Each structure stands twice: as structure tokens, then as C-alpha cells.
Amino acid sequence: MKKAIKTLRTLLTENNPECAEAKAKEAKATKEKAPKLILLSCPQSMRLLEVRKEDIYSVESFGATVMTNEATLDYAVRRLNLPLLCIMGHEGCEALRRAVKVEQATDEEKVLYEHIAAAFSGKAKKEPQRTLDHIDTEVAAALARYGDLVKTGKLTVVGLYCDEKGRLFLSNYNGLKGKDTLAYSLPEVESFFFMA
């Protein structure tokens, strides 16, 4: 318990009294800026990523699923009108591993794992295919939910793959996938960013 209190104290210290003025200035500037994109990710992988916090409407949820995050995403997509929804999966995601084989889980976890496992139809696929299939399923779910906005060009939904080194690749663009298709559809993006 002592360790938890120490961690809590550090969090409070780093965000409070001494640096109050600078912190308040920074917070005001950030609040005035609208985020540029929505990033749905797993808490495990967010720790690996370099991001400008002020640009991101961050939705961190174990396994990065649309399911269980509908209200949070609806608000960002339909009320804030953010034009880009990124769904990020990552190498070695514990949620995907547990979806294949789990011994102990709460009822809520089981619902999540069943949803995730449906993407690889019960088969224990290897990496990175397992993660890529999961990302595709979640992009498809987002396209189904926000298809009206995607069709009119108001929203773009993409799938991102984050490897263990924290490197980011594009694996799905509005439902399009495969290196050649992505290169053809996005000539302005360098091809080494695409996941095969």
C-alpha cells in the first residue's frame, strides 16, 4: 500500500502547487485548442507512443474495442465533429491473448474476450495476424456505426498497428487494407508506413 501512496503523491506533486502558474497557463492553452484526432487504444500501448497530448481525444480501453466505448466515441465523432478516428492495436496485447485462453476472468471480462475472439473465429492465430484481424474488426465496427459520416467524407477511420518497439504502421484505411491498396489510395503517405 505504501508504494501506491508514494506514486499518488508524485502524481499530485507533479501536477500541483509549486508549478501552479506554468501549469495553469499550459492547461488554458490546451483547453482552447480542439483535439485533431480520436485515438482508441489499449492502455498497454499508449505508454509506448510519442504523442502530443493536446492533439488527441484519447480513448484508452483494454483491447481497444468500439464495444463498451460507444458513448465516448459518439461524443467525439458526432458532437465534436473530429475528422479522424484511429483505432490502434498492438503487438502482444494481453486482451487478445486472454481472448484465446483465459482461466480467471470476471463476467465483464468474459463478454469482452468473447467479442474479441469472434474476430479470429476461435482460432489461435499468430502475430501479427491476430492483432491485424482484431484491428480490422474494430475498424469495421466503427465504419458500421459512423458510415453516414465516412460516406460524406466527414470522417476517416483508420487502423494502426503498434509493434513492441513502439513503431506505428497503418494497416487499414476506411476498410481498405494491404500494402499495395494502401499505397494506391494514399500516394501522399510513404509506403514504409504501411503494414503488409
Ligand SMILES: [Zn+2]
Ligand atoms: Zn493491449
